[in-house]
Amino acid sequence: MSPRVGVVTFPGSLDDRDAQRAIRLAGAEPVALWHGTTDLSKVDAVVLPGGFSYGDYLRAGAIARFSPIMTSIIDAANDGMPVFGICNGFQVLCESHLLPGALTRNDHLHFICRDQKLRIENTTSAFTSGFAANQEIVIPLKNGEGSYIADERTLDELEATGRIIARYIDGNPNGSRRDIAGITNEAGNVVGLMPHPEHAVEAGFGPSLDGLTFFTSVLSRLVNA
């Protein structure tokens, strides 16, 4: 039986269907999860998709973080379940304190939508184990609040422990500290990424197929578990 990977739909989620499609193309079974319940439907991993949960009211991700499903996801993540937050999902993970730091408005104030080059710097996390060290990839980036911020001590610690999973290359699109595009927690099971791998998983759509590796990475971890 193929692993079950949940995708949470919050009010205002946009990329939940694309995330489900990416999971399917990677060979796992996508399971739709609803924000208003605490039921994780026995999934083996969870994706928090992009979008504008609760209209980005208060702060991006701030209200989603207190939704019923997040209570279950925070507990499961602390028990080691792989959790992948993309864009708004990354914001939710920071608001939940599952990942350190915060995402703030792009330094130039513009919403950005473009294909973005990244360098994968961590090949041990649940969602990046399928990449080669320092592999360069191109996936779409689209956000208005993607500037990653943390204090210097946290940034030093992230670098020293190899927890920066991806950095922007060929230009920092939003003022993120140290060009950070994505990070992981200490255990490597919780990963947040600002650009969108789920939009680069199928030939003919998107700039590459590079995004698929994030989903096949977690699949191989679940199959080998």
Place this chain on the structure above:
Amino acid sequence: MARVVVDVMLKSEILDPQGKAVERAADRLGYSTIASVRQGKRFELQVDGPVDEAALASIHELAESLLANTVIEDFTVRVEDN
């Protein structure tokens, strides 16, 4: 009914691009003495019952967990006279 105001501001070391944009617009409009602008949020809470120490402690907790993200923001809590 008592009113408690929670003001939330980005920490001084965090870049505030919205404040900067307002600052530039003010300058364009000729308000040349405005040296800088920081933009924040104000929450007005109507409180049932007395605003005693316990009530303020609970509002403080709400501000810390929900109204502000203390990684990037500071907040103040004050009781407003009716």
